[in-house]
């Protein structure tokens with residue numbers, strides 16, 4: 259769902275029948291707009307499962323709290339919000355993430371925190387079709403999708419080094435992350451997960467993870 263943060267006004271909460279969380283009472287309009295649009299998208303995604311949809315709450319670590327029987331994920335970036343919802347009985351977790359391609363300053367920061375030298379070298383081997391900044395953004399987004407989808411199971415924050423890029427196929431839009439540490443008995447060191455990715459626009463990538 260597209261939204262215009264500059265056009266946001268407080269009446270939007272009432273118009274869309276979403277209760278404004280107390281944590282957002284003093285948030286800047288952009289934050290209110292992205293949260294609200296993400297929640298509206300979530301409500302629609304739940305309704306598409308054929309359920310009476312309620313707006314997900316906010317957990318202690320900012321994770322969305324989905325109604326019983328539903329698992330999902332929310333993302334937003336620069337005027338775009340998206341949500342996905344699935345029947346919780348079918349899966350362990352799901353995560354989605356949308357990112358704009360990084361600029362030069364962000365690239366340097368990501369190279370120091372999100373990927374190791376080895377991961378960056380692997381990523382560069384896939385650069386014949388896509389440039390390195392796009393692929394770096396994709397790996398960053400993939401790790402965030404993984405984090406969102408694994409968080410409910412792991413139950414705590416974990417760093418980017420917990421999952422290592424082990425393959426990337428730009429043609430099929432699939433990459434693999436291998437766990438470098440045991441995050442949970444069902445998420446042991448060495449387990450490999452596939453993350454999907456594709457371009458939403460020339461400068462925007464979306465990744466998704468389900469397990």
Ligand SMILES: CC(C)(COP(=O)(O)OP(=O)(O)OC[C@H]1O[C@@H](n2cnc3c(N)ncnc32)[C@H](O)[C@@H]1OP(=O)(O)O)[C@@H](O)C(=O)NCCC(=O)NCCS
Pocket residue numbers: 292293296319320321322331332333334335354355356401402403404405406407409410416417418419420421
């Ligand atoms: C939590 C995090 C992944 C959010 O990603 P982001 O790119 O900053 O923001 P996005 O717009 O894509 O997503 C934000 C949404 O993620 C969801 N989210 C936030 N924390 C979450 C959590 N712990 N678990 C699941 N979903 C979470 C929320 O719905 C949030 O939107 P809302 O606050 O409006 O409800 C990111 O801020 C973060 O902390 N990353 C570091 C942890 C990490 O990725 N480790 C790597 C492991 S390999």
